[in-house]
Amino acid sequence: MSEFAPGDYRKRVLAVVLKRGGPETSDPFELYDLPLDDDPGDAAVAARVADVWGAWQRMRDHPKYRVLVAELVAGHDARSAEVLDGGRRRTAAARVRAQREQRDAGRYALLDAAIARLVDRHRGVPADKVEGLHEVGALAGLARDEVTARLRRHRVVGSGPAAPGIAPERRRQVRALLDEFGRLTDAPAPPTLLGLLGLDPSASERQVRAGAAAWRSRARELPPTRLRTVVDELLVHVAELVEPGSAAVAGYLDAVAVDVAEHLRPRVRAAVLVEDRLVAEDHEHLLDEARALGLDDVRARRVLADVAAELGAPIEQSGPPPPPPDRPRGREWEAPLKAARAALRGGRPTEARRLVGDAQRVAGTDGATPVRAVADEITAVLDEAARRWQAAVAAVAARRSTEALEHLEHLGRTAADVPGPGGADLDRLLSAARRDVARADAAVAAAVGGPPADRAAALLAVLDTCPGHPGAQAALAAVPVAPPAWVRAARDGRGDVLVVWEPSPTPQVRYKVSRRRPDGTWQVVGRVTDTSVLDGGAPPAVEAPVYAVEAVQAGRSSAAVRSDEQTPPSTPPAPAPAAGPPAPTRVRAERLASGSVLVRWDGPAGAEFRVRCALPDGRWRVVGRTREHRIEDGGAPDGPVPGYTVSAAVDGGRSAETASSG
Template sequence: MLPPFDGNGYRKRVLAAIEARGGADATDPFEVYDLPLDAAGQLTDDDVARQVDAVWAFWQKQRDHPKYRGLVTALLTSHDALAAQLRTAGGRQWLAGQTRAERARRDAARYAELDAALQRLTERFGGVPADKVAGLRGMAAAAGLDDAAFEARLRGHRVLGAEAPATPAAPADAAVVLRQVRDGLEELGRIEGARVPSLHALLELPPTADRETVRRRRDALLVVNRQRRPDRRRALVDDLLAAAGTLLVDGDPAVYLDALADDVRAALRPRVASAVLVEDRLTPADAYLLLQEAQAAGLDPQRAADVVTGLAREAGAMGDVPAPPPARVPGRPDWQAEVSAARAALRDGRPVAARRHVDAALSAAGELLPPIRAVRDEAAEAAARAEAAWRTVGPALAARRHAAAATALEQLVASAADVPGPGGEDAAELLRRSREALALADAVLAPPCTGRDREDALLAALDAVADHPAARAELAALPVAPPTGVHAVPAPGGARDVRWTASASAGPVEYRVLRVRPDGGRQVVGTTTGTSLEDGGYGPVTGHVVVASRLGVTSAEAATGEAPAPRPTPAPPRAPAPQPAPATQAPPAGSLTALPHGRRLRLVHDVPAAEVRRLPAGASPPAPGTAVADPDAVGALVPAMGPGLAVDARPSAPVTEYVLLVRTGPVAVAGPSAAWVVLPPVSGAAVDGDRLRWTWPEGCTEVVAVVRPDAPPQGPDDGTRRKVTNTRYEIDGGLPLPDGGHVALFPCTRVGGRLLVGGEAPADARVALG
């Protein structure tokens, strides 16, 4: 039994909280009508009806309230649809499930940014500096968290007192930061295709640069870096520049250089021991090369000399160690040598390395001289051509068009081998995979065969490589068998259901259906890969015609009323080659959803003790229940931000696949998967009479309309879905309007026969219905 409705208490508890969170889009039906979510299954229809009517009557009185009239107007708009569902037990059960999921997503989003900030501060400083607590508290308040929730979150981290320096001072903390810097520089080197030995090299400054010079250079690079597109390289450089401030500006640069000297000493020790073993001393030639290597690793001349001298004496060198060569004096030979190195890098197909030499030349010369400008522009053009080539590679690989992908990748390997893909992909590795796919298709076509066997071989080759030129040309030359047994049966609403027997031809056969008018005119009903299609057209129709097509080759027409042609006797199935059966287990129950959140992507799931993996470009997720011996081979681990939430940098690739893995002993088991799809959005969504109409993106033939009665859909899986083809859209004059609620339109594409739905619907693709 619900307590009597209290209008004043409702306004203070419910309306005030909803208004503070941002309005009607930030609430749910149970909060709106002040119904207990935990006891949703125990409420009776009469209790809910009384509460809903009381809330609705209170809203009517608040229409002119100076603070809440906008909120109340928005709530009244969705009242009819929500009230109808809440009044029935089945409707309440469905809304309760949706509300629990929505509250979980909302809570995860509220805590995600704060948890990420706390984790980052702990990584940088070994705890949370006291002077950062006020800013964190403001961040929590902006997210709607009270002081108690913030303090509970903060208690899990060590707070550094005001007297403690905001830099890692303890040896253990310093070792952690130095290790993170070392790992970050190595990863940056892999991304750029050129080694970055030290923080000074990242800043393009000598190791002897003073603090103020380092500070100015660090601040300038921070500004430049934050103008780049948000990707892994930008995040990595941002972290390294923060470490440069910690170690070289706020801390003692000598500590960093001494730690770097330890790394160089360990790397050169075998080389020095080998050089001393034969001659019992370090020759001037060997000493010079070793000193050059030590300085190239980021050491200043004096530390480089100390490292080599100490290693030589450790190895038992007799006599004096040759003195180090004099430090290079900045001047014309230096910038000219860097320009020459940049041109050599361009000839080798390494524009990223060329750009680094250009920056070094500019630093040495002190001004943008014409030779430096020329090679800089050449490097920029090469990088721009590489980015354009990468934009063609992603869609080609996603569609298994390996012939087109191999052509673009060969160009990248030859002219821009050190320019990574949008997700850090390596062109040489992707080229190897595409060539393997092409070789596999060639091997399938190699054995001589005829008839249906040859047709099956051509289809198998195209399944591996969708644009295999020889297979497409040969299959296109084969005739396509027409469909048979075309007939139409009445359907509800005066429509007709056209049905037929599939073509005897194998492969990706598509059917085009036309209606025939009494005057002999024909109109297209639509296309499908199935064996039936509903004709919802009005007016007299004398018959229907169905035409099969495969790879652009059409069959003879098949019309209603014709006797079905005898079906060929199928050949006995050939026994497939034995394949090792993958180990499978019961797949974990649950779901995985990809939701955009600013510049990040939130992977929300409800599977306990699961981890989210991002698959490489072009890879398909393992089937649920598949045993995975090596999770790292499946894909990269997405960092977890709490139970049921992992956060990834927002992918720029057209299709990015994710899968859940659950550890069960020595192996992991594959669970549900999700795809983040980037497609041109739907635009111009608007109500036109009793239809919803919009502007279709170029090349898009299918759109998913998602309807929620209570709130705008967060993504393509957040509500009731309905797929609309462009043909059905034209026939119906748009999408028939649902009975109230919120509609969001998501574009679709097909990859390898799978329907993939775009992850976002902008404001222009959303409509709120009365």
């Protein structure tokens, strides 16, 4: 642990904590500048805590940090006790480590999502996208060095050659839409826009126009689901890229050829590695693959010739097969290897692994490399299938049917013969996921078409039964959250501030309560389902600070309502949810000889009771909260016994308030 430097500590710790929002956003290890992973021992920790405590005392009047330091000093006893004790410190270190990982995951979520999409699409991060990722990181408050450190986890690849007339980004967009069309229809994805229309590369202009017209007619009959959206977007690309005529089709196929060349290049490299030539068997297999990816025969041969020329490998010309008696031996691995490739393309990697095992047993030096290349490809597919199965089973257990459906459909296309964990049946789970998603789709459609007042509750019910449903989330995002009508804040006799507000008309909301600091920034006081909160950490002053309350539902927030901008009613509301515990009964208040007032009541066992006292000016003061059935109010004003109210709280629900009878 390095020597404590107050100036460095102020810039490195206090400035960060202040920017983040205050002590509640930090942890004792950060605030006392202690290492999290390497425990320096009790003596060193005690010395560092003393150094930091002294630095706080010297900064009590600092113009920038005085409010933050005052909060740190107020909580010093509790925070320091946790790190000064060796046993508690080790327990706290484990908790803080998990909290920091969660906090970092939240900070990096936007950047990681962007990187994941790029890696999934390009098998790496394109060099021309790096600067854009820095901009994405900046939106989440990440510095350039933080983004750079995150990017070191991934391979940076070139942007790739541009196809004439069609930008790489548009080719990727079309490819993504075709893949999604395959997933939504539970069928192999069309290789090209022509394949979507049911046409081959040699189709005439009239056939293309007729196919496009037929698809537009079918699209108009589709329900307003994601499939309809994907088909409409694909038909826009059809109209612009292949319908204008034969020249447009040729340009589009030339653009497809660029992507096919990128797909075949590593396969050609593996095929020519040993013999420095592309043998006839491999040439025919790769030609079939290029045709399956949507190319005509001429372009497929040209692509293979160009890739082989890049690698300096001649192509062996195929001829008539030799008579069986004279057939050269030593290439018995070719037949099972070809069958393994076909099984892999057909979504049967388990069968492909068995066949490539047969090829490996008979492969000599000439067949080792192509057999190993196919074996590696099968291993990659099986590894991904294992991950997909784990994710699918977890999603099914959590009732995230939309997520489960995506993984299960991918397994059905690429790994239909891979068994699930614990004997999970793919067809059964797939049918159940489709049924759940279809039911959720129908519920969303009904909710969107229903009364606006009931829309949020109906959509929340969909998300409760099908968490993560994209349609429900999108529809819910369009429903506004109503704010509280007013917010009121007043100090009690002990200096605490009671904040109360009118409930939001929107159902099933939580409330985020914030306090304005002297420097104009806002500090979150708490998040509650009740309509009041007692702020015991408010800085001392004559008047109550300004508070703001937002209604929050499913990640959406209403406008903030401030206590200095609204006119509340003359009496505070009783924060009592409709489904609360029974209200206390027989509330009595009597003056003791000492001048205090003893308040007693009857109420449900195990409840937490809140006792409030009416002040002469009409305001209310919270006397305290207790699980007993009596409380002594030492701050009661002189004169007649004031009025008191008692309410009970159990599991987040609060009863109505019962007034004292004297």
